[in-house]
Amino acid sequence: MMSVQLINSWITVGIMSFGLVTNILVWITARKLNSMRSSFGIITKNQAICNILMCLLFLIFVGPLQFTPLKLPYQASRFVGTVSMIIYEIAAQLNFFNSLNRFCAVYMIFYYDRIFSNFNTYCLRNFAIVVSVAMCVTFYEFFGCYLYFETEFWYFAYPEDEHCDSLTWYCDFVFNIGLVVSTMFLNLLAAYKAGKLHRIVSDTTGIRMSKDQKKREINFIRQSFFQGLSMSVALVFYRITTPMITDKILLCLDANLWAFMLAFEGGIILLSNQEMLMAVKKKRHGSLVDFIQTNHSMVYFRTDIVSIRTGNLDYVVSNHG
Numbered sequence: 320m321m322s323v324q325l326i327n328s329w330i331t332v333g334i335m336s337f338g339l340v341t342n343i344l345v346w347i348t349a350r351k352l353n354s355m356r357s358s359f360g361i362i363t364k365n366q367a368i369c370n371i372l373m374c375l376l377f378l379i380f381v382g383p384l385q386f387t388p389l390k391l392p393y394q395a396s397r398f399v400g401t402v403s404m405i406i407y408e409i410a411a412q413l414n415f416f417n418s419l420n421r422f423c424a425v426y427m428i429f430y431y432d433r434i435f436s437n438f439n440t441y442c443l444r445n446f447a448i449v450v451s452v453a454m455c456v457t458f459y460e461f462f463g464c465y466l467y468f469e470t471e472f473w474y475f476a477y478p479e480d481e482h483c484d485s486l487t488w489y490c491d492f493v494f495n496i497g498l499v500v501s502t503m504f505l506n507l508l509a510a511y512k513a514g515k516l517h518r519i520v521s522d523t524t525g526i527r528m529s530k531d532q533k534k535r536e537i538n539f540i541r542q543s544f545f546q547g548l549s550m551s552v553a554l555v556f557y558r559i560t561t562p563m564i565t566d567k568i569l570l571c572l573d574a575n576l577w578a579f580m581l582a583f584e585g586g587i588i589l590l591s592n593q594e595m596l597m598a599v600k601k602k603r604h605g606s607l608v609d610f611i612q613t614n615h616s617m618v619y620f621r622t623d624i625v626s627i628r629t630g631n632l633d634y635v636v637s638n639h640g
Contacts, residue, residue, distance in 0.1 A: 324386075324473070326568055327385050327571040328382055330571070331575065332378065334579050335382070337586070338583065338585055339371060339374040339375065341585030341586045341589060342582070342584070342585035343585075344589065345363070345367040345589060346367035346368060346371065348599055351598070352594065352595065352598060358420055358437060359417065359420050359421070359424075361437060361444070365409075365413055365444050366413045366414065366417070366584065367588075369409050369581065370585055373578055374581070376399065376406070377575075380399050380468075381468070381473070381575075385473050396475075397459075397467040400466030401459055401466060403466070403578065404455045404491075407577060407581065408450075408454065408495075409447050411550065412447035412451065412498065414498070414499075415502045415505075416444075417502075418502040418503075418509070418547075419505060420440075422506075422509045424509070426508075426509075462482075464487060474570070474574035474575050475578075488558075496554050499551045500547075503544065503547030506547065545591075546587055549580045552576070553577040553579070553580040554577060557574060
């Protein structure tokens with residue numbers, strides 16, 4: 320019979336290998352698609368990089384430790400724990416910036432290009448990196464609340480004391496759950512507004528929304544919902560349900576869900592973004608370049624900009640990514 324440790328190691332390697340492949344596909348495809356050269360695409364590519372780094376960290380560090388009886392002292396593993404938390408915090412903030420991007424694209428349409436210029440987008444990315452590094456190093460290294468690898472149960476954990484419980488509750492759980500809730504809320508508002516604008520255009524111009532357009536709106540809402548839901552579920556499971564589980568396999572899966580979630584994001588993006596999924600399929604058949612060239616003018620998720628002039632109502636379709 321296969322040992323519990325070996326089962327957990329295969330689960331970790333399997334999930335992270337899947338995440339590595341899908342997120343590499345997202346990153347490569349996003350770099351080649353002209354429609355992903357916008358601020359939305361910049362954030363998406365950096366999200367994929369964070370996900371790739373998390374997958375590599377678990378494949379290089381956590382997986383081998385689960386395969387072997389080697390037990391590292393927490394002084395050695397805590398640095399890996401801090402790096403993993405920095406990656407996670409950057410990814411969480413990038414998710415929020417992506418939802419803010421979509422929100423501004425439909426609610427602040429005349430200021431969108433200035434707010435989310437490519438330069439400002441790179442500044443936001445750098446801001447997320449600086450904040451994440453400063454926060455994690457200060458709270459977890461400077462204050463001594465190390466995130467170390469628990470070799471008995473094969474997951475990253477904090478020291479069990481009152482100081483760390485209080486610190487991680489506010490700096491980890493409350494902060495990140497606030498980001499997740501805000502991300503979901505902004506995404507749903509953006510999806511609602513986008514659908515409303517599409518209906519206004521259809522009713523006014525007499526052009527009915529096609530089935531493909533409706534499907535893209537559903538995919539957008541689905542992506543927003545599942546990305547936010549996966550993050551919130553992972554946080555809640557790690558904080559609340561982990562202490563209640565005694566089975567080592569379920570405990571390892573539950574406690575590592577916050578990292579596994581980043582691996583699953585590649586699949587969520589591919590399944591939700593039909594343009595990217597079609598590009599991946601075309602690439603498998605050796606015609607990705609032709610697909611990009613012929614589909615450069617295709618409109619997928621577009622924001623309908625309403626420009627009101629004296630006596631006239633002009634509708635301008637603008638591609639905001």
